[in-house]
Amino acid sequence: MAYLVQLQKQFDDYRASLFNEGFLDDQFEQLQQLQDESNPDFVVEVVSLFFQDSERLLNELATSLDQQNTDYRKVDAHVHQLKGSSSSIGAQRVQRVCIAFRNFCEEQNTEGCLKCLQQVKHEYTLVKNKLETLFKVSN
Amino acid sequence: MGMAAEDQFHVLAVDDSIIDRKLIETLLKISSYQVTAVDSGSKALEFLGLHEEDEQSDANIPSVSPSNHHQVLEVNLIITDYCMPGMTGYDLLRKIKESKSLKDIPVVIMSSENEPSRINRCLEDGAQEFFLKPVQLSDVNKLRPHLLKGSSKGNQHTINKTDEATMEQENQSTERQRNILYHDLEVVQLEFDNL
Numbered sequence: 001m002a003y004l005v006q007l008q009k010q011f012d013d014y015r016a017s018l019f020n021e022g023f024l025d026d027q028f029e030q031l032q033q034l035q036d037e038s039n040p041d042f043v044v045e046v047v048s049l050f051f052q053d054s055e056r057l058l059n060e061l062a063t064s065l066d067q068q069n070t071d072y073r074k075v076d077a078h079v080h081q082l083k084g085s086s087s088s089i090g091a092q093r094v095q096r097v098c099i100a101f102r103n104f105c106e107e108q109n110t111e112g113c114l115k116c117l118q119q120v121k122h123e124y125t126l127v128k129n130k131l132e133t134l135f136k137v138s139n
Numbered sequence: 140m141g142m143a144a145e146d147q148f149h150v151l152a153v154d155d156s157i158i159d160r161k162l163i164e165t166l167l168k169i170s171s172y173q174v175t176a177v178d179s180g181s182k183a184l185e186f187l188g189l190h191e192e193d194e195q196s197d198a199n200i201p202s203v204s205p206s207n208h209h210q211v212l213e214v215n216l217i218i219t220d221y222c223m224p225g226m227t228g229y230d231l232l233r234k235i236k237e238s239k240s241l242k243d244i245p246v247v248i249m250s251s252e253n254e255p256s257r258i259n260r261c262l263e264d265g266a267q268e269f270f271l272k273p274v275q276l277s278d279v280n281k282l283r284p285h286l287l288k289g290s291s292k293g294n295q296h297t298i299n300k301t302d303e304a305t306m307e308q309e310n311q312s313t314e315r316q317r318n319i320l321y322h323d324l325e326v327v328q329l330e331f332d333n334l
Binding site for chain 1: 156157158159161162165166168169222224251272273275276
């Protein structure tokens with residue numbers, strides 16, 4: 001019994017750290033509140049959609065920025081989508097990088113964009129790992 | 140426990156983002172609305188039985204059967220994203236308001252950008268509400284008055300009040316049922332914890 005309590009505490013602490021470290025924001029809490037008996041897998045489903053969609057967008061971004069003549073409107077459109085979806089699930093750090101990324105798009109600053117792409121990939125990978133851990137432990 | 144299908148309001152949700160479609164669909168279903176979600180303005184118009192060029196569907200053109208089927212299903216409110224490739228939410232709003240058959244359907248716009256000029260333009264051109272994304276349950280709760288306004292004919296005042304009272308009663312009873320269910324679950328949880 002004590003072991004279970006300990007596990008529960010570890011899980012709670014881990015979950016809290018994700019919020020404290022800014023990986024997740026209040027929107028993620030909102031998602032959890034929408035989950036109930038009639039919709040028991042809602043959070044996992046939405047987050048899975050986010051993973052799929054983000055991977056698609058990151059690939060598109062890499063391709064677009066690799067072109068001879070970068071179409072910045074296209075790049076901006078993809079970043080806008082990523083910003084939106086990360087905001088919708090509460091992936092705060094990803095969303096923040098997207099904001100900076102869009103500014104570089106507006107300036108048509110290739111170097112800035114490439115740096116942001118690296119950064120957003122990094123933040124995405126971090127939050128993905130953390131959410132996957134969270135789901136594994138909560139099951 | 141639930142409302143019969145014909146008593147439920149039917150909302151058409153339009154958003155190009157698969158994540159946001161899932162989110163708005165869930166928010167609306169939790170609020171007891173029937174939902175159809177599409178990923179573009181043109182698909183929305185198709186669902187509404189309106190082709191982009193003309194007011195009525197041409198009988199000579201072999202229609203896609205879903206479109207015919209959906210013309211029977213009444214749409215009570217349209218909630219649409221603003222930024223979409225091709226037809227924006229604003230374009231969709233304009234098309235709906237310019238259509239004889241659709242102009243009375245309330246339209247709500249959602250957007251991630253908090254731009255006052257954009258918000259004002261949408262409201263001035265007929266949108267009932269403008270929600271900032273990510274949309275919350277508290278936003279969806281604001282939809283009911285707009286739906287109730289259009290739901291009755293004849294004496295608007297008294298009939299609407301009755302509708303509102305009935306809705307409120309049903310909401311309360313659903314909430315009570317939910318609370319009872321949660322309480323029961325808590326009791327079960329406690330039993331397990333005590334093992």
